[in-house]
Amino acid sequence: MGKTILLTLGRLPKGLELARCLHGAGNRVIIADPFALHLSKPSRAVARCVRTPAPASDPEAYLDALCRIIREEAVDLVIPVSEEVMHVAALAGRLPATAELLCEPFERILTLHDKFEFMETVAGAGLRAPPTCLGDSAGAAALAESGETVVKARFGCAGSGLHFLSAGQILPDQLRSADWVVQRRIRGREYSTQSLCRNGEVLAHVNYRGLIFSGTVAVCFEQVALPAIDEWVSRFAGQTGFTGFVAFDFIVDADGTPWPLECNPRLTSGLHFLRHDDLAAVIMGQPIGHRVRLKAQPRFQESHTALTRAYSQALRPAAFWRMLKTMASARDVLWSAADPWVFPLMTPMSWPVLKQVIFQGRSFGDAATLDIQWHPAGPVPPQSGAPAHQAAAL
DSSP states (O other), X not given: OOOEEEESOOSSHHHHHHHHHHHHTTOXXXXXXXXXXXXXXXXXXXXXXXXXXXTTTOHHHHHHHHHHHHHHTTOSEEEOOSTTHHHXXXXXXXSOTXXXXXXXXXXXXXXXXXXXXXXXXXXXXXXXXXXXXXXXXXXXXXXXXXXXXXXXXXXXXXXXXXXXXXXXXXXXXXXXXXXXXXXXXXXXXXXXXXXXXXXXXEEEEEEEEEEEEETTEEEEEEEEOOHHHHHHHHHHHHHHTOOEEEEEEEEEOTTSOEEEEEEEOSOOGGGGGBOXXXXXXXXXXXXXXXXXXXXXXXXXXXXXXXXXXXXTTTTSHHHHHHHHHHHHTSEESSOOTTSTTTTTTHHHHTHHHHHHHHHHOOOHHHHHXXXXXXXXXXXXXXXXXXXXXXXXXX
8 A cells, every 4th residue: 555755845856756756656745845836746746746935944834834744644754855854854753653754863964964074974984085174173274285175165065165276275264164174185087876775774776977067966967887886885874874865976086996075865866767666665665685776777867957058068069069969878857758747847847946047147056955955053953862763664
């Protein structure tokens, strides 16, 4: 018998992918989103869409709205989708006994979201990590002067707030605070992962790399085999006992060593590579006897955005045709013959994001996440006494 599942964002393709996956397994899917219009709204996979307050501006009203949906719809399972995970994690201890949360409690999520604390966690697990210091520490200035560095917003997301400093460059005064981390820059090829874990066991995993980018966000990507990263993720999950969706960004250097850059304790575009039948079964707590298998298609894309990026290179013929050739080998993440209305309606349904890009000059990444981001100055959920893992029936 299917369950009622609440996804806490519908505006991004990964949320739509998960909705289709769970609906295809006989579950009833509800979407909660602060936007009145969003990508998943026309989908046949979604039984109901509910508009909520924006968690970035009113986190308590947002949590109250989620709790109301969970009660009224008799929700069995809640799954956060993107940056709103920082807010949704605070539901631990507030849910009825019949509802589960596929997410670690807030304190553990914060440790992974925090780019400095994540590196401390990596070191504590006995894994290699690039030297990283808080911007207001003496070590940060020394690190910047001793070689190439990357300065990141400590709690940033969507690739915002990156600064690259050349070797010997003095750390600017505005970056000398605990709101920033200074990290040794590793040269190599960048890769990303997507995993689903339960109590430290990796149940689903994929490595992938971006082929076409919109800013720092990959909009065309391909699956790759990287055993060294597979081993790193398994060791990290086992050492930390992690439960839920988790993703990592890596640089693999010339020697083939993977260096973790940051952790995203949520869904990423890697979800598009996972087979729906296996993934739905694992999420619902059904043993399948193996890891979630990958789809046969090795490349996926958000074709509208990828095509926009290609046309931006129209005056550079070699780059333009290279992008078009890449796109020709990738499958669109939105189109589905069984769910046909999403693709033709994606532009009007994405208007809340597009109007910020057009009229306010924001990047797509910022426009899609500003209202759901968590800020460290905001309220920290109290300790609830809830068990470490809220998703026993993963």
